[in-house]
Amino acid sequence: MSEPQHVLVIGAGIVGVNVGLALQKQGFAVTLADRGEPGQGTSFGNAGAIAATECAPISMPGTLRHVPGWLRDPNGPLSLRLSYLPYLLPWLVRFVAAGRRGRVEKIATELAALLHCAWDDYDPLIRDAKLQDAVFRDGALAVYRSNQGRRAADYSIDLRRRNGVTLTDVSRDQIHEIEPDLAPIFACGVLEEDWGRVLDPFKIVTGLYQLFLDRGGKFQTAEITDFVYRDGRPHAAINRGGDNISFDKVVICCGAWSKHLAARLGNKVPLDTERGYNTTVPYHGVTLNHMVISADDSIVLTPMEMGIRVGGAVELAGLKAAPNYDRAKALFAKGQQVLPGLRDEGGTQWMGFRPSMPDSKPVISSSPRHDNAFFAFGHGHLGLTMAATTGRLLADLVAGNPATLDLTPYRINRF
Numbered sequence: 403m404s405e406p407q408h409v410l411v412i413g414a415g416i417v418g419v420n421v422g423l424a425l426q427k428q429g430f431a432v433t434l435a436d437r438g439e440p441g442q443g444t445s446f447g448n449a450g451a452i453a454a455t456e457c458a459p460i461s462m463p464g465t466l467r468h469v470p471g472w473l474r475d476p477n478g479p480l481s482l483r484l485s486y487l488p489y490l491l492p493w494l495v496r497f498v499a500a501g502r503r504g505r506v507e508k509i510a511t512e513l514a515a516l517l518h519c520a521w522d523d524y525d526p527l528i529r530d531a532k533l534q535d536a537v538f539r540d541g542a543l544a545v546y547r548s549n550q551g552r553r554a555a556d557y558s559i560d561l562r563r564r565n566g567v568t569l570t571d572v573s574r575d576q577i578h579e580i581e582p583d584l585a586p587i588f589a590c591g592v593l594e595e596d597w598g599r600v601l602d603p604f605k606i607v608t609g610l611y612q613l614f615l616d617r618g619g620k621f622q623t624a625e626i627t628d629f630v631y632r633d634g635r636p637h638a639a640i641n642r643g644g645d646n647i648s649f650d651k652v653v654i655c656c657g658a659w660s661k662h663l664a665a666r667l668g669n670k671v672p673l674d675t676e677r678g679y680n681t682t683v684p685y686h687g688v689t690l691n692h693m694v695i696s697a698d699d700s701i702v703l704t705p706m707e708m709g710i711r712v713g714g715a716v717e718l719a720g721l722k723a724a725p726n727y728d729r730a731k732a733l734f735a736k737g738q739q740v741l742p743g744l745r746d747e748g749g750t751q752w753m754g755f756r757p758s759m760p761d762s763k764p765v766i767s768s769s770p771r772h773d774n775a776f777f778a779f780g781h782g783h784l785g786l787t788m789a790a791t792t793g794r795l796l797a798d799l800v801a802g803n804p805a806t807l808d809l810t811p812y813r814i815n816r817f
């Protein structure tokens with residue numbers, strides 16, 4: 403019996419942990435490395451949606467038309483720090499180009515191909531990690547203040563339906579039956595049956611991480627800065643302040659921070675971050691049965707273990723600028739209009755860095771330059787949703803198994 407090959411997975415967020423588990427299944431010896439504790443990055447405090455119905459990309463036909471209005475509104479769904487604009491431009495140009503109708507149609511199909519597998523890939527892991535009580539496949543309700551608002555979503559809804567997503571229109575009365583505590587301000591809604599949610603995203607990462615350890619996985623605290631090469635091939639990771647970590651194969655799963663290490667391996671990639679904020683408050687007697695998406699407000703409300711989480715929106719300001727928690731406050735104020743019983747006593751605020759590619763598709767790819775380097779990052783708004791599927795596909799790639807899905811749309815050098 404030969405020794406199993408050693409794979410180093412850099413980044414222990416929800417994507418890295420799932421990649422680690424899938425690699426173990428393929429018989430590899432896996433080390434997860436992270437500069438911090440597992441699951442403390444963007445995977446820590448997100449909205450907790452398994453949004454298997456969300457195959458419409460972020461850049462859509464008409465998005466650009468709304469941008470000036472959004473930017474003028476200090477409480478709007480988009481903000482941009484002007485000092486960051488020069489750094490953002492290459493990403494922005496590609497983001498705008500991705501919103502052309504023909505591209506959007508193709509991207510939606512490519513995202514749907516991943517999203518259709520989300521539940522099938524998660525279910526066995528959730529069961530093995532004994533997390534069944536922390537995950538609900540109970541749908542989400544998108545609500546619209548006016549029929550005009552609903553009509554504005556026609557293209558997105560039609561696009562998703564054409565990609566096999568079940569979306570059911572519901573009336574004002576039905577909204578009240580499903581969510582009695584919502585303000586009576588919504589004219590109509592759409593039920594997204596295949597959507598689900600987790601009670602605490604951090605609990606999911608750490609639960610899956612424990613499964614990874616139980617199956618013989620190793621964890622090392624290490625901040626990786628670069629690679630050591632032998633005969634033109636990377637064979638060890640340079641660990642700031644520690645010993646180098648050698649490997650047979652390496653996978654970059656550093657979320658929004660993946661750009662630097664991808665570049666060190668020879669791939670320039672237009673990855674940026676869409677920062678997002680939320681506030682989580684205790685229930686204070688309010689009932690919320692499902693996730694609710696208030697489309698006109700661009701916010702989502704999630705019933706979680708520790709309370710109701712209200713968040714959403716996008717801030718384009720890079721990885722270094724300090725958080726502006728006024729954004730979280732503004733989102734929460736909108737949340738109170740949607741769910742009037744919400745009170746902010748005992749609440750906690752959070753900001754996270756969505757790892758975003760301009761075309762909303764993740765990178766699930768081998769390296770065009772090195773046959774032992776691989777990438778899984780750039781999951782944007784859907785990292786929790788797509789992590790288990792990404793893990794399976796990436797592990798097949800590392801193992802050299804026949805592909806179950808054409809991975810061309812997700813390759814690192816697609817731009």
Ligand SMILES: Cc1cc2nc3c(=O)[nH]c(=O)nc-3n(C[C@H](O)[C@H](O)[C@H](O)COP(=O)(O)OP(=O)(O)OC[C@H]3O[C@@H](n4cnc5c(N)ncnc54)[C@H](O)[C@@H]3O)c2cc1C
Nearest residue numbers: 413415417443444445449451626657678754784785786787
């Ligand atoms: C407000 C908000 C709400 C969201 N809601 C949802 C949702 O409801 N559903 C959904 O599917 N997605 C959601 N997302 C997106 C989702 O959270 C992300 O796509 C996902 O967490 C990304 O996971 P990741 O493992 O790629 O990155 P991360 O969780 O950020 O993990 C990356 C890890 O890499 C480590 N790292 C970075 N650089 C190095 C280095 N050089 N050396 C060693 N380690 C390094 C970091 O410490 C970190 O632990 C949301 C995001 C935000 C911000």
